[in-house]
Amino acid sequence: MKTNRTVIVQCRLSSTRLPGKALMDLCGKPVLAYVLSAMHKVNADHYFVATDEASYKDLLPVCKEYGFECFAGSLDDVLDRFVKLLDTIKTKTVIRATADNPFLFYEAAEESAALFEEKNNGKSHCDYLTYSGLPHGSGVEVFSAESLKKAASETTDPYDHEHVGPAFYNHKDRYVCEFIPSPRRFNFPELRTTIDTYSDYLRAVSILTYLKAKEYDAPYTTEQVIDACHSNIVKYPVVLVPSVVKGHGTGHLRRCLSAAKQGGFFVYIPEDKTLQETDTVVEEYIAEGFSKNHIINSIPDESYLPAIITDTFELTENQVRELSKNRSLISIDEGSRYTDYCDYLLDIIPSYKIERKANKTDSGFIIMPENVRKDSEDVDERKIDKVLICLGGEDPSNLTMPAAAAFRKKFPDAKITAIISNADSPYVDYAGGTNIEFVKPIPGLREKLFEYDIVVTHYGLTAFEAVYAGCGVILLPTTNLHKKLAEKYNFAYVGDSKISDSALQTALDSENLYAGKFLENLNGEKKSLGDFLRHLAAGKRMCCPVCGKYPSVPDEVISRNETRTYRRCSVCGMVYMGFTTIEDKKYQKSYFFEEYKKQYGKTYQEDFESIKRQGIRRAAIIKALSGTIGTSGEKNLLDVGCAYGPFLSAASDSSFNPFGTDISEDAVTYVQQKLKYPAVCSVFPEIDTAEEFGIAQFDVVTMWYVIEHFKDLGSVLRKVSSLIKKGGIFAFSTPSGEGISAVSDKDHFYEISPTDHYTIWEPTRADSILRTFGFRVERIVSTGHHPERFPYIKKTGAKPGSLKWNLIDAMSHAKRLGDTVEIYCRKI
Numbered sequence: 001m002k003t004n005r006t007v008i009v010q011c012r013l014s015s016t017r018l019p020g021k022a023l024m025d026l027c028g029k030p031v032l033a034y035v036l037s038a039m040h041k042v043n044a045d046h047y048f049v050a051t052d053e054a055s056y057k058d059l060l061p062v063c064k065e066y067g068f069e070c071f072a073g074s075l076d077d078v079l080d081r082f083v084k085l086l087d088t089i090k091t092k093t094v095i096r097a098t099a100d101n102p103f104l105f106y107e108a109a110e111e112s113a114a115l116f117e118e119k120n121n122g123k124s125h126c127d128y129l130t131y132s133g134l135p136h137g138s139g140v141e142v143f144s145a146e147s148l149k150k151a152a153s154e155t156t157d158p159y160d161h162e163h164v165g166p167a168f169y170n171h172k173d174r175y176v177c178e179f180i181p182s183p184r185r186f187n188f189p190e191l192r193t194t195i196d197t198y199s200d201y202l203r204a205v206s207i208l209t210y211l212k213a214k215e216y217d218a219p220y221t222t223e224q225v226i227d228a229c230h231s232n233i234v235k236y237p238v239v240l241v242p243s244v245v246k247g248h249g250t251g252h253l254r255r256c257l258s259a260a261k262q263g264g265f266f267v268y269i270p271e272d273k274t275l276q277e278t279d280t281v282v283e284e285y286i287a288e289g290f291s292k293n294h295i296i297n298s299i300p301d302e303s304y305l306p307a308i309i310t311d312t313f314e315l316t317e318n319q320v321r322e323l324s325k326n327r328s329l330i331s332i333d334e335g336s337r338y339t340d341y342c343d344y345l346l347d348i349i350p351s352y353k354i355e356r357k358a359n360k361t362d363s364g365f366i367i368m369p370e371n372v373r374k375d376s377e378d379v380d381e382r383k384i385d386k387v388l389i390c391l392g393g394e395d396p397s398n399l400t401m402p403a404a405a406a407f408r409k410k411f412p413d414a415k416i417t418a419i420i421s422n423a424d425s426p427y428v429d430y431a432g433g434t435n436i437e438f439v440k441p442i443p444g445l446r447e448k449l450f451e452y453d454i455v456v457t458h459y460g461l462t463a464f465e466a467v468y469a470g471c472g473v474i475l476l477p478t479t480n481l482h483k484k485l486a487e488k489y490n491f492a493y494v495g496d497s498k499i500s501d502s503a504l505q506t507a508l509d510s511e512n513l514y515a516g517k518f519l520e521n522l523n524g525e526k527k528s529l530g531d532f533l534r535h536l537a538a539g540k541r542m543c544c545p546v547c548g549k550y551p552s553v554p555d556e557v558i559s560r561n562e563t564r565t566y567r568r569c570s571v572c573g574m575v576y577m578g579f580t581t582i583e584d585k586k587y588q589k590s591y592f593f594e595e596y597k598k599q600y601g602k603t604y605q606e607d608f609e610s611i612k613r614q615g616i617r618r619a620a621i622i623k624a625l626s627g628t629i630g631t632s633g634e635k636n637l638l639d640v641g642c643a644y645g646p647f648l649s650a651a652s653d654s655s656f657n658p659f660g661t662d663i664s665e666d667a668v669t670y671v672q673q674k675l676k677y678p679a680v681c682s683v684f685p686e687i688d689t690a691e692e693f694g695i696a697q698f699d700v701v702t703m704w705y706v707i708e709h710f711k712d713l714g715s716v717l718r719k720v721s722s723l724i725k726k727g728g729i730f731a732f733s734t735p736s737g738e739g740i741s742a743v744s745d746k747d748h749f750y751e752i753s754p755t756d757h758y759t760i761w762e763p764t765r766a767d768s769i770l771r772t773f774g775f776r777v778e779r780i781v782s783t784g785h786h787p788e789r790f791p792y793i794k795k796t797g798a799k800p801g802s803l804k805w806n807l808i809d810a811m812s813h814a815k816r817l818g819d820t821v822e823i824y825c826r827k828i
């Protein structure tokens with residue numbers, strides 16, 4: 001049936017930013033192929049690609065394959081190109097798409113074309129129509145062929161001629177143009193699917209990686225594209241940076257390629273790589289199905305900022321500066337002294353040189369071979385027929401030859417295979433006529449290890465894999481460190497670099513030849529490195545919430561744990577959460593019911609009276625600091641984060657005039673209705689007290705265990721300062737970063753610190769931080785004294801009330817070692 005419609009896809013190959021992008025490979029097909037297959041779903045009589053003379057020849061085959069005709073016209077006068085094309089056919093309605101949009105919503109195109117036709121049915125008239133609110137790069141334009149010819153003849157504006165739509169919508173006095181807010185199904189204006197820049201191209205690769213993993217076929221439905229855009233693979237791009245430096249071996253590259261294959265990550269291989277085997281290894285993974293679109297040689301820094309994950313052995317200073325720019329830097333088995341730049345450190349291969357603490361140490365991420373020996377049970381009966389000597393291809397200490405010679409002497413009938421980096425090695429001649437075979441690095445070695453009775457290597461990934469494969473494993477002392485590590489982790493090893501007969505015999509006799517003890521560890525839970533890195537990449541990096549900007553040299557790391565990294569700001573001294581993998585907490589209605597009960601074993605309301613007693617004590621301190629109080633209600637006090645109002649009640653009892661604000665609606669309603677104090681539900685600092693309460697400045701502002709929850713502490717403190725009269729009091733309580741728990745076991749303290757505490761206050765530094773906001777600390781009260789948390793009490797087991805206990809308690813008070821602190825300061 002005739003539709004009187006024509007689909008025209010506008011395309012040229014001479015794009016300035018991404019030349020030839022229409023034909024760029026996107027996961028096995030040119031970008032244009034996706035565009036055409038989507039647009040062919042739209043009902044029409046004709047399907048055209050409108051291009052220029054120069055691009056015509058290259059585009060023709062793709063057009064043909066997808067049922068499109070190819071029309072060549074002017075390169076720059078696109079309007080003329082369309083007019084000339086339309087002169088060759090009879091059609092009413094034109095649906096225009098562009099070739100840089102592989103994820104066009106063909107359903108939206110069909111709907112908007114139908115809407116356009118409806119508007120031109122009968123009395124009404126429309127020249128141009130488009131849906132608004134679609135993802136950038138998923139929409140089309142619909143217009144009348146006749147109107148376009150007219151519009152083209154009426155404009156001489158070069159801009160109108162370089163494009164198509166402006167000939168209509170820049171002349172709205174003459175043409176009826178409709179921008180229709182799209183139906184909800186298509187309405188995602190915050191998303192971007194077009195390919196205009198290199199970053200866009202990588203995003204498109206991620207979208208396709210997701211769609212392919214789901215086994216969807218092009219053309220993709222709206223829901224499939226939206227689903228992909230909201231997936232972690234697209235939202236949190238990852239670039240893995242392996243070492244491709246001569247001397248570091250292929251282990252880093254292989255680990256990154258494996259993880260990238262699992263997680264859909266990009267792998268950065270610079271042009272100036274020096275590792276000889278790089279291309280061979282990459283080809284090997286591509287042959288196994290890893291998409292070559294994921295190998296990149298520059299790191300995007302536009303709109304698609306990836307998390308960077310390095311596996312480089314030792315980062316250089318230039319690398320860390322470059323790679324930590326604007327994005328999370330996560331490093332695996334990192335051995336440099338620049339680890340303060342790293343937001344997260346993951347150690348996989350146990351090491352012992354490294355003193356610094358990693359966020360996580362877990363050898364469960366080592367990818368173990370699937371092929372394992374069947375005879376691992378009775379190793380005593382095993383004959384030694386095949387020996388593999390493998391020192392990473394490069395053999396920096398020249399141990400391959402002495403090892404081969406020693407094994408030949410010991411096992412004259414065994415076949416000895418030694419891996420060397422190149423066939424020109426002097427060893428090759430030596431091997432002539434012997435049972436030693438010299439080979440180049442073996443692709444996919446991990447799955448071939450099980451064929452060998454004994455694997456001779458040094459401390460590293462191959463050793464772990466060979467143990468797992470059930471081979472006998474003997475480690476050689478490539479360096480003194482390698483020797484120490486072999487000993488520490490219960491491997492059979494040869495300690496002398498000449499590989500003497502007796503040293504070899506000792507290793508062969510070792511109860512650790514099959515590294516039994518170690519195998520038990522390796523048999524633990526296997527984890528996917530790709531999945532874990534995906535989880536880390538979704539983590540958030542944060543700067544000092546007081547200062548609000550990233551320093552050029554990273555702030556000192558105070559503590560690392562599995563989900564977070566804490567730093568100290570070099571400018572203001574505040575300790576803050578610099579990285580977290582925990583999602584933002586939503587303070588819902590249930591917060592006070594569930595969270596409080598979980599933490600304290602009773603509901604907040606059940607605790608009301610005891611909290612109020614604390615409040616009366618605090619109110620008395622504030623009262624003393626704020627001078628003689630006259631009649632009741634003279635001094636206005638705002639409690640931020642007032643919850644169910646125990647402090648408001650205490651303040652009222654102490655003759656303050658209390659006002660409350662909280663983000664919990666339930667709590668605010670309770671305060672208003674039961675306690676009858678003025679209160680508003682709002683997110684601090686976004687509150688206008690003049691409007692809510694008719695009070696612009698208060699005599700007192702308080703925050704009890706609230707301040708640590710702010711991610712934007714700087715703006716909070718500025719707001720508090722503006723809310724307090726000169727001479728007024730700001731009082732708050734918070735966990736202390738100088739209490740006994742923090743002092744006696746810093747890492748444990750930070751590990752159990754609630755994941756929504758973004759800053760940790762240290763009483764000794766509070767004054768200098770508060771001064772920049774116009775406050776002077778008047779009084780610090782150390783609270784939360786716990787003698788039982790002191791190592792001395794733990795060790796001696798002294799009971800409450802004993803002399804030792806009382807002494808420690810007194811010391812805790814005197815030295816301000818309480819685990820919480822109250823800070824009272826004055827606006828100056």
Ligand SMILES: [Zn+2]
Nearest residue numbers: 544547569572
């Ligand atoms: Zn700071």
